Amino acid sequence: MPDTGRIEREWIEIRASGRGDGVLEVPSRATAVTTGYGQVRLAIGPLGEPRLLVPVGRPAGGSATASGHNLLLTRSSFRSGGKLEHFIDITLRNPRLTRVFTELVEEILKRLESGDGPETAVHGTIQDFRNLLARAPDGEIPLTKLCGLIGELVILERLTAILPAALDGWTGPAGQRHDFRRHDIAIEVKTSLRSDASRVTIHGPEQLLPPLNGRLHLAHVRIEPVGDGELSIAALRRAIIEHGVDELVLDERLDELGCRDPEAEEWNAKSFALEGIDMYSLSAGFPSITPASFPGGVLPTGIVALTYEIDLATARAHLMDQRQAQALFLEFAA
Numbered sequence: 001m002p003d004t005g006r007i008e009r010e011w012i013e014i015r016a017s018g019r020g021d022g023v024l025e026v027p028s029r030a031t032a033v034t035t036g037y038g039q040v041r042l043a044i045g046p047l048g049e050p051r052l053l054v055p056v057g058r059p060a061g062g063s064a065t066a067s068g069h070n071l072l073l074t075r076s077s078f079r080s081g082g083k084l085e086h087f088i089d090i091t092l093r094n095p096r097l098t099r100v101f102t103e104l105v106e107e108i109l110k111r112l113e114s115g116d117g118p119e120t121a122v123h124g125t126i127q128d129f130r131n132l133l134a135r136a137p138d139g140e141i142p143l144t145k146l147c148g149l150i151g152e153l154v155i156l157e158r159l160t161a162i163l164p165a166a167l168d169g170w171t172g173p174a175g176q177r178h179d180f181r182r183h184d185i186a187i188e189v190k191t192s193l194r195s196d197a198s199r200v201t202i203h204g205p206e207q208l209l210p211p212l213n214g215r216l217h218l219a220h221v222r223i224e225p226v227g228d229g230e231l232s233i234a235a236l237r238r239a240i241i242e243h244g245v246d247e248l249v250l251d252e253r254l255d256e257l258g259c260r261d262p263e264a265e266e267w268n269a270k271s272f273a274l275e276g277i278d279m280y281s282l283s284a285g286f287p288s289i290t291p292a293s294f295p296g297g298v299l300p301t302g303i304v305a306l307t308y309e310i311d312l313a314t315a316r317a318h319l320m321d322q323r324q325a326q327a328l329f330l331e332f333a334a
Helices: 004-017 095-113 118-128 143-162 164-169 233-242 247-256 312-318 322-333
Strands: 028-034 039-044 050-056 064-067 071-080 083-092 180-182 185-192 199-203 215-226 271-281 307-311
Touching: 004 028, 004 039, 004 095, 028 050, 028 095, 039 095, 050 095, 050 118, 071 118, 083 095, 083 118, 095 118, 143 164, 143 180, 143 185, 143 215, 143 233, 143 271, 143 322, 164 180, 164 247, 164 322, 180 322, 185 199, 185 322, 233 247, 271 312, 271 322, 307 312
Parallel strands: 185 215
Antiparallel strands: 028 039, 039 050, 050 083, 064 071, 071 083, 180 185, 199 307, 215 271
C-alpha cells in the first residue's frame, strides 16, 4: 500500500501529466490495492482536487451520497477499454485538509487490503473521520480543541522558560499516553473554560495510569474567553520561541496536532485569560479508574471504550501548593 508521502506525490504527478496513466477518461493512476472489481485509483477532480476512485460491481442511483463543505462522496462510472466501470468517488473540497484526506485515503486502502468490502471500507472510514465531513464553517476551530491546545501551551511555556530543551518532553503530539513526559515524570493536562470549574473528563483507564517506575501529575489549567486576553495560540507560540526553543521542532509538534498555521486567523479568533493552574500529585487515593480497577487488569467483556469525569474538589488532599508545583517544573526541566 502506498505510504502517505507517496500518495500525495502521486496526486502531484497526475496533475502534472493531466491524464495519469490514461486508462480512464479522468486523470488517474492505479494503486496496487484491488476490491475484486478492479484496482483502486488515485485521481484528481476538475480543479486538480485530490480524489479516490474505489471500484464497485454496479452503479448506484442518484449522485451525491454524502457531502459537506470538506468532502464530496458520489458514485461515478467511466469507460475503460470499451467497458463501463463503476466507482465510489471521493473528492476533497477543502485544500486545507489535504493531509487529513490523505490519511483517510490511506486508511481506506488499509481496510480494503485487510478484506473489507468497498462500501464497508469507505463508509466505515468516513464515519471514523467524521470531522472531515463536519458542516461547520470552513476554518472554524472547535472551542474544545482550541481550549485543549491553549492549556498544553500554557504548561509548555512555563517549562521552556526554565529550560528550552524541555520542549522534547511535550509528548502528546506524538500520540503518547501523557501530554508531557521527561525522566520519570509525566504530566497530563486538563483545561477548563471556567474559573470555578472542578470537573475534568478522563479518556480511558490508561490516561491516569502513572508511567512504569515513574510519577504522574495532573495539571488543571483554568481559562476564560475574553476579547483581549493574553493567551492565544500565536502569542503562546511566540513566547515559547522567545525562550530559545527550536522553532521548527515546535511547529512540527503543532502540525501533528492539526495546527498547521499557528498564526492563522482561525486559530486566533479567540483569546483567553488565565484564571489559574492547579497541580495534583496522583498518589494513592486520587479518584481514578485504571486497569487495576478491574479483575485481571482488563475492561469487562463487551466494554470497548471508557470515558469518565472526576470532580477535583474531592482530590484536594492531592493538590500541590505553589512551591511544590514550581519544584516539580524545575525537576521536570532539569
